Amino acid sequence: MADLENEYPVGTLVELTGLPDQLQAEELLGTSDDSPPAPISPNGVKGKVIEFGEEGKLIVETFGAVMLVVAKENVKKYTPEKPADGGFHVAWPADDELAAADFAVGAVEALMKDGYCVVQMAMSDSTRQRAMEEAKRMKYHRMKKEFEAAYLGRQYKCKTAWLDELAETKMMAETAFDQFDVHFSSFTKFMLPLAPTALDFVPYSRTNAMVRVPFESAAEEGKYLAEELEDEDINDGLVDSHISFVKRKALCMLFVVATSGGDLTLIPKDEDKENIVLELTAGRMIIFPHNTTSYIYNPIDSNDLVMQSWILQEPEQLTFVSLIGDQQSKDEALGVHVGPNQPLGQAIQVFGMGLGIPAGGTTEGRYWGFLANCVDGCTKVPYTRYDMDLYSAGINEWVPGTTYAIHSGLMSEDIYAVDNEFFNISEDEAVIMAPAQKGILEKGYEALYNSGYRRAELGRKKIGIFAGHSGDDWSFTPVFTLGYEDKFRNSHGARMWSSLPGRLAYTLGIKGPQSLVDTACSSALCAYGVGHTMLRRTVDEQVAPCIDLHLSEALMMGANMLPGPGGYISCCGPHMLSVIGRCFTYDSSADGFCRGEGCGAFLVKAETQKVTDSFATVIGACCNQDGRSASMTAPNGPAQQECIKGSMKEAGLSANQVTCAECHGTGTALGDPIEVGALKGVMQDRVIPIYQTSAKAHIGHLEACAGLAGIVKCMLMCRAAAGSPNCHFYTLNPHLDTAGYPTAFASELSDFGYNAGYSGVSSFGFGGTNAHAEAWGK
Structure with a gap:
């Protein structure tokens, strides 16, 4: 054998x-x-x-x-004989990979050497006769007079009909023409790997098949008169479509189904090359480069049937160089619809930021860059932090006191380092200072610096500080409480999270109210809500009895660090963490969340006049509590709805105005369906679908800092006028109630269709405290 x-x-x-x-x-x-x-x-x-x-x-x-x-x-x-002598180059391949590869190479070699390729097909007389019968039942017409030569070549006397769809889109070949059409698609696929280098074009697609039949008589030809172009044809885009075809046509595939004889003359556009005359034979497919070759198809009588299709190269791509004019004119030229304007009245304007987001998100641009490109920012905890292998066990070997989760979204910066000299902190104190305090110092000053402030002018400046943080392993490390070294005398203030906002105020000399909020996963957004309320007074005549509410600017902050394995071990007990180590938000594979760390700050100012140099505007915020629900850690849908409604009420928004929702979306089996259901209850009455996204699929759940990462992401999406894709989203979680709910879970970057938009962010703490805010950006 x-x-x-x-x-x-x-x-x-x-x-x-x-x-x-x-x-x-x-x-x-x-x-x-x-x-x-x-x-x-x-x-x-x-x-x-x-x-x-x-x-x-x-x-x-x-x-x-x-x-x-x-x-x-x-x-x-x-x-076989040479094609010019009545033979062919290659025969259509058998259903065999090696045979198909040999056929493709042979066809390309013929196109390169001879400028055309003749393929011998396998077709029975029965199928040929069936095609002739089908052809008699087709409805024929003439193209526009100006278009015909581009398709039919020169000296044509025929009528044409186009197949409505490609045969490969059907469940099975229904007609003889469908069988032939499959050959066109197969040949196009054969060319995909070879044409870019051998034939100098990239096969992009192919046209629907065209059937051409000669006129039986001069009388019949008189019934099919080609019409000339009219203004309506130009308005309907026929001319643009034809010009695109002429520019893109690369190879013509001409399949002679039936013929009594005749010839095909190929006429190269290069006048130095001779014409090629080929004898017409039924059951042959002739392929030639139609962009460099014209042709004359000349059958001897009307007993002739031909099917044609064209392989098209990539559409012409225009290179954008520059656009000059005012913003409105530019938007109109680019087809960008005008979105909602900047909210009027007293509003919370966002200015400079300082970010420390996993996956290198140290600036707004870098953060948006990996969100827009659907980057997975999580990784295994590196040995530079600690040896996670000492504390972990596989899910099947897991026992209390260990962790099965070993992945996280981690900051690219060294969380243990700080420029202590710049902040006038002694080296002894810096050594034992909690990473969260170090992060708050750096990111807080970055936000102030990017807002135009310099350290010398911050002394006694009235700027509020509102931070969210829930502690970490560092705060509970016993060695800091032993006191056997002098440097540990100040360890309490250096390691406790209650000192976070005070540390920044003390170091920079800032005067102003400060607050540290610890509501677990909603800490940062709740801290924003506290500051938002203080900045945006609801009653101008209200007198502050004890707290100074006359505040015009504040730092909104959040921090969550992962300096040890304690949090992993605690969360693995109730199986809150993902076994795989990712947040599969909205996906059917959701099995818990992946921990993440982050630190960030942004400066806000309460402005009554419209400003042009702000980064974004926050127009509503609300915080509430679940009260008594199924359990202390179980989400409460009705309470979440009330929180979202409260924020939208302050912002003055209806459901149809909100373009995108940045969900808490941790990727848990219970939390995601409840949150989507709550959002549906508020946003269902709308015309345009609302995008639902979550940063946690990219960077993990930043826990106490999650709200800050989420609200910044809302601003970025509004400024880009696009919804970011959801990472790890393949199959929609069947437990999500989306029936009758106009919503979209984007798997790729999705344009708002406007140059501005509103976006809402939610954050829910597992103790039952909910927070929501609305942002505008352009």
């Missing part, structure tokens, strides 16, 4: 010999085009080897689509 396969590999052209003068239908294996088998006279019939049978026999497919089993002695190798 091995010798036979080497001598007659699949695809070898053969001629049958030494067989009986006639073989009956029942003696045949069948037909390759599903036509009814018919008796044949096999000797002298040509075909190709498509498979190997038992007992050292060959399975041959003739060019008439008949399949039969023959012995080695009944075949001889066959070399």
